[in-house]
Amino acid sequence: IVTNVRDTEGPDPQKASRGALVTDWLASGDVPETMAAFNPFNLLIGDQKGLQYLSNRPLDLRISLGDGVHGLSNAVKGERWPRKERLNHALQIWLNGAADDPAALFDDLADAHDLPDNPHPIFIRNPVYGTRCSTILAVDQDGAGHILERRFDSTGTCTGESAIAFHWHG
Incomplete structure (x- = not known):
């Protein structure tokens, strides 16, 4: 699941589509090493091993999430x-x-x-x-x-x- 993160400057048309984060992970199980190539995003990916949260705003984050209820929005983590x-x-x-x-x-x-x-x-x-x-x-x-x-x-x-x-x- 991917959402855009609000950016006052708007999306940069030179950056890669955030949708590629989902399709690439589904195809290969990999996420890019450099997340700065994308406009601001929040991403949840998961499989039978667990759930991970990734974001590139305000900085690159890769966090494994434990049991519980987790939501995703258009805000940066914690907002x-x-x-x-x-x-x-x-x-x-x-x-x-x-x-x-x-x-x-x-x-x-x-x-x-x-x-x-x-x-x-x-x-x-x-x-x-x-x-x-x-x-x-x-x-x-x-x-x-x-x-x-x-x-x-x-x-x-x-x-x-x-x-x-x-x-x-x-």
């Missing part, structure tokens, strides 16, 4: 991000409950309310820069997993869904 905090809380509630249907988490990802008590909607409806997909990755302790994704057009209308089951052998 408050209300959307991420709300989703982490919703995930923790789901995990403390039955945690039997990962698709139930789509309700939390679809929160588009922009109200005085909720000034940071999760789902962004914007024709230029808005939510285009919501993805849930769930893996149990035995390595059985599901990837669920909903895709959206520029108006926020769902255009399709995908579901992939897998099992990590380990």
Whole structure:
């Protein structure tokens, strides 16, 4: 999973696409030695051995993450991000409950309310820069997993869904 990190100067068109971080890792299991070749990013990568957080802002970071709930945002590590905090809380509630249907988490990802008590909607409806997909990755302790994704057009209308089951052998 990769996100851009906000940069007041905007993206540098001379730098490599951040999407290559994901595709290169999926193809080879490697991440670049020099992360400065990319615009600012946050990256979570994982396999049956564990989860790692990588970023190149404010400096290069490579951190192995332990058990628990971890979220990713468009901020640098440690900076408050209300959307991420709300989703982490919703995930923790789901995990403390039955945690039997990962698709139930789509309700939390679809929160588009922009109200005085909720000034940071999760789902962004914007024709230029808005939510285009919501993805849930769930893996149990035995390595059985599901990837669920909903895709959206520029108006926020769902255009399709995908579901992939897998099992990590380990």
